[in-house]
Amino acid sequence: QKEVEQDPGPLSVPEGAIVSLNCTYSNSAFQYFMWYRQYSRKGPELLMYTYSSGNKEDGRFTAQVDKSSKYISLFIRDSQPSDSATYLCAMTVNQGGKLIFGQGTELSVKP
Amino acid sequence: DVKVTQSSRYLVKRTGEKVFLECVQDMDHENMFWYRQDPGLGLRLIYFSYDVKMKEKGDIPEGYSVSREKKERFSLILESASTNQTSMYLCASSFLRLAMNTGELFFGEGSRLTVL
Numbered sequence: 001q002k003e004v005e006q007d008p009g010p011l012s013v014p015e016g017a018i019v020s021l022n023c024t025y026s027n028s029a030f031q032y033f034m035w036y037r038q039y040s041r042k043g044p045e046l047l048m049y050t051y052s053s054g055n056k057e058d059g060r061f062t063a064q065v066d067k068s069s070k071y072i073s074l075f076i077r078d079s080q081p082s083d084s085a086t087y088l089c090a091m092t093v094n095q096g097g098k099l100i101f102g103q104g105t106e107l108s109v110k111p
Numbered sequence: 112d113v114k115v116t117q118s119s120r121y122l123v124k125r126t127g128e129k130v131f132l133e134c135v136q137d138m139d140h141e142n143m144f145w146y147r148q149d150p151g152l153g154l155r156l157i158y159f160s161y162d163v164k165m166k167e168k169g170d171i172p173e174g175y176s177v178s179r180e181k182k183e184r185f186s187l188i189l190e191s192a193s194t195n196q197t198s199m200y201l202c203a204s205s206f207l208r209l210a211m212n213t214g215e216l217f218f219g220e221g222s223r224l225t226v227l
Contacts, residue, residue, distance in 0.1 A: 008151055034215075043115070043201055043218030044154075088153065098169075099216065103153040 003027055006089055006102030015111050019076040023089035023102045026070065030091040030100075033065050035074045038086045038104070047087070048074065079109045114138075117202050117219035124226050130189040132222050134202030141207035143185035144216065145169075145177060148199040157200075160185055161207060192226045199223050 006023045013019055021035075032051055036044035048063040050056045050072075056063045062075040072091070076083055089102040118133035136143065144159040146169075156169030158177040166177050174196060178186045185204075189196055200223075203216040 004153075006153070041220070043203070043220050044216075045218065046215040049215070098156065098159075101154040103151055 001026060002103075003100050004089065004091060004102045006105055008103050008105060010106040010108060012108045012110060013079055015079060015081060015109055017079050017109070019074075019079050019083070019107060019109075021074040021076075021087050021089075021105050021107070023072050023091075024070055025072075025091060025100075027093070027100075028067070028070065029093045031094075032092045032097075033063070033072050034090040034099070035061075035063055036088040036090060036101075038088060040085070044088055081109050081111050084108050115202055115204055115217050115219040117200075117222045119222050120220065122222060122224045124192050124224065126193060126226060128192050128226075130192050130224065132187040132189075132200055132202075132224070134185045134187070134219055135183050136185075136202075136204040136217070137183065138204065138217070139182070140204035140217070141182070142205045143179065144203040144205075145175075145185065145187045146201045146203065147171070148201055148221070154201065157187065189224075192224075194226050197224060197226045 004025045035048040037047045038044040050063050053065045053067045060077045064073040086104045086106045088104040090099045092099050115136045145157040146154040148154050155171050157175050160166050160179045176188045199221050201221050202219040205216050
């Protein structure tokens with residue numbers, strides 16, 4: 001079993017939809033959780049960063065961590081075609097420690 | 112802006128050839144990493160380095176070696192390329208100091224290697 005599981009999709013939604021992307025993990029020691037966005041033919045870039053449980057909001061994006069269920073989510077409101085990308089979750093035990101990545105979910109937002 | 116530059120975006124090599132992938136960062140980061148990215152497998156860590164001339168194995172180091180002679184440069188070497196090393200290779204860098212490290216890795220645009 002992988003330490004971090006993420007449905008690879010692809011996921012296709014119409015413009016304006018609410019998108020929910022999810023990861024589950026097995027290591028209860030993970031404390032730092034990240035979402036990276038990767039556009040086609042580009043390297044990943046950090047989108048959201050959260051510590052421990054709870055929610056964090058940044059514009060149309062909300063990151064949610066439920067440590068009791070070992071489950072993290074990224075919500076995108078009012079999705080746009082420019083949100084079309086692969087979204088990778090990542091997590092680590094210690095700040096600055098080795099990141100463990102999910103497989104990535106490919107998202108397509110259709111106009 | 113942080114910039115991580117990978118020297119080659121696309122390479123085609125033959126089985127048994129020696130391959131060098133070069134990576135340079137301009138933000139004085141201590142940490143540098145090499146990942147490979149394959150469909151369905153995500154990013155897997157090959158090697159990383161916390162300092163000049165220092166290297167640590169990641170999760171899949173077999174068939175690879177690295178070199179870090181200068182702080183800004185981290186090279187990945189495939190001594191004898193094989194077809195199962197066909198992949199996207201991503202270099203990344205970050206700060207070492209915890210106070211400055213939010214977990215953010217800065218990635219290059221990737222080098223797509225095909226081994227025939």
